[in-house]
Amino acid sequence: MNNIIVLDGNSLTIQDLIKITRKGYKIQISDESKQRIIESRKIIEELISGNEAIYGVSTGFGKLANVLISSEEQSTLQENIIRSHSIGFGDFLPDEIVRGAMVIAINSYCKGSSGIRLSTVDLYIELVNNEVIPLVPSVGSLGASGDLAPLSYIASILMGEGKAKYNGKTYDGKELLNILGLKPVNPVAKEGLSLVNGTHVLSSYAAHTVYDALSIMKHSAISVALVLEAFHGNTDAFSPFIMENRAHKGQRDFAKTVLKLIKDSDIEKIKAPRVQDPYSIRCSPQVHGAILDTIRYAKDVVEIEINSVTDNPLISVSENHAFSGGNFHGEPISLVMDFLSIAMTELGTISERRVNQLLNTSLSNLPAFLTGNPGLNSGLMILQYADAALSSENKVLSSPATIDNTPVSADQEDHVSMGLTSSKKAYKIREIVLQMIAIEIFTACQALEFRGERDLSPVNKEIYDYIRKKIPPIADDRRYDDDVYWVIEQVKAGNLLKNIEKELLSISGE
Incomplete structure (x- = not known):
């Protein structure tokens, strides 16, 4: 049971979902x-036998809801x-997003409000546990009625x-089901609609984004702590x-974390x-704290959604x-992902400003662009x-999607989310911000080379030494793109956090 997540429609967490999508946990x-x-299911069958008009069961869909369907054609x-x-377009959705959507769908059926057969749910579970990933185009959903097109691509596999x-x-x-020894579903009344109607894909994007955003926040505390040491910053701004x-929890938690680091x-x-450092350093508790509060709010909303019937x-x-x-x-x-997109874009923006503070000799009193022979060398210019280019990408992506409404289905579905x-944008932004925080960590480590013989905090020394075991300081100009990419991979894998989680508990919410 150690590698099995039991779904019940009520208790699925984002962390559980990540275990399934990224660590190969099975479900039941x-x-x-x-x-x-x-x-x-019994209720659906009773209602059908009573000839009651039920949307999508004995009627058509969308604008065609007034068209009655005979029992023989249901x-x-x-x-x-x-x-x-x-029907959809664009690149296929990432594997983890599709797998997450499938799990969220199954979890929603567990509440017993969809009228789907248990045998159909069992087949869905088999697909998840065999790590089957339907090919789903990324463009085609309006977020109401749910993710119709993407979920239809997933449901197609159940039909062979x-x-x-x-x-x-x-x-x-069909070939895949044969290989797995599984029989395709012939969907009966209500099942097709239950399989394609729901917010499972956008919720999967949201869950993965929130999970990664919290990890990025932890790394941003590391980057701020390193910059403080490299910049010889004033710690008064972080004082209890x-x-x-100011009673904002995120602000307090972030400042407390940096002081530990x-x-x-x-x-x-x-x-x-x-006496006072620039805002990007001095106000980092206020800015990062507000972003942390946003992530926590988003987490609460997403965990409600992945335990809902949509x-x-x-x-x-x-x-x-x-x-x-x-x-x-x-x-x-949709709203909370637009909110999170703005917050994460801000995280990247303030990070880039701290990088500038380190590189600008008139601000940092460090060598220009952190190189020993400016002019002959360009350093990290x-x-x-x-x-800055990454920051600009995010500023475009953070424009809200929720406010863009296009009525469809002959105006029956006249407002969509x-x-x-919005969820795809947030997912992309979180990827870019991760790179920006890694850049800040890389830059701060280079800046520390010019601070002389000083004692770093034990935590910062551990981070610095970990990076220096792989990446030597840059004395004269050389290619360093692969070095930055390596730091990005360490941040992505969470390797910088492994020995310092106790210092980061305030950000984790523990």
């Missing part, structure tokens, strides 16, 4: 979930929605159609007294050369009724150009 559903799924209707909605990756090769859906006078450093003992209609066992509603609307995630667009 709880016995209670199985019973809820069975009971929900299975065909469910197959048709999967086939007709499988479409294409998917398995063990590094691409197969047709200042933090006590610089504990027992010379800069705690030596008088700072400046299908329509929803089946109430207790009331023996199919309720038509709008849980498929991706607005909660162009690294800041790249850093653009949630997948």
Whole structure:
């Protein structure tokens, strides 16, 4: 059971989801979930037998909701929605996003409000546990009704159609199911709609973005601590007294973390050369703290969403009724991903400004561009150009997607969330900001070469030594692009955090 996550529709965490998508954990559903799924299916069958008009079961979809479908054609209707909605464009979604969407879908079925058969859910679980990755185009969802097109591509595999990756090769859906010894689903009433209607793809993007954003925040505390030492910054700006006078938790937690990282450093003992440091250093608790609060808020919203049913209609066992509603609307995630995009862009912006502080000799009193012979050598001059270019990329990407509404389905669906667009942007921004924080760490380590014989804090010394074991200081101009890429990979893998997690508990929320 150590490498199995049990889904019950209520307790899936972002951390659990990452274990499944990145660490190969398997899934199963709880016995209670199985019973809820069975009971929900019984209600659908009873309602069908009573000839009740139910959206997407005995009617068409979208603007065609007023078209009644005979009982003989209801299975065909469910197959048709999967086939007709499988249309998208662009590159295929990342494997972890598709896998995450599949898990979130299964978790939503565990609540027993979708009317899907247990056998269909079991097949879905087999696909996840065999690490099957349907090929899903990245463009085509409006975030209402959920992620119709992307989820249709996933559902196609359950029908033995479409294409998917398995063990590094691409197969047709039918061939793949044969290889796995699985039988395709012939979707019955309500199932096709349950398979394609939901916010699972945009929520998967959001979950992965939030998880990585928290890791990036930890690395940003490292970068600030290193810059403080290299810049010989004034630690008063991080004092508990200042933090006590403003009650934002993120600000307090970030300042507390940085103080732990610089504990027992010379800069705690030596008088700072400046009464006040530039804002990008002095106000880092306020800026990074606000970003940390944003990430935490986003985490709460996303964990609600991945434990929700975003299908329509929803089946109430207790009331023996199919309720038509709008849980498929991706607005909660769309808004919070736009918010997170702005916050993470800010993290990159302030990081680039600190890099500038180190490279500008008139600001840092360090050699120009951190090279020993400025003029003959350009040092890290162009690294800041790249850093600024990355920042510019994010400023474009952080424009909100939620406010862009395009009515569809003959104005029946007259307001959409653009949630997948906002989530994809946030996911891209988090990748860029990770690179920018790595650049700051790389730059700060180079700046420390010019601070003479000074005692770094034990934590900063450990980070510095870890990097120097691989990357020598830059004395004269040489290629260093691979060095920066290596630091980026260390940040991505979390290798800089391995021995200092206790100093980062405040950011983790522990």
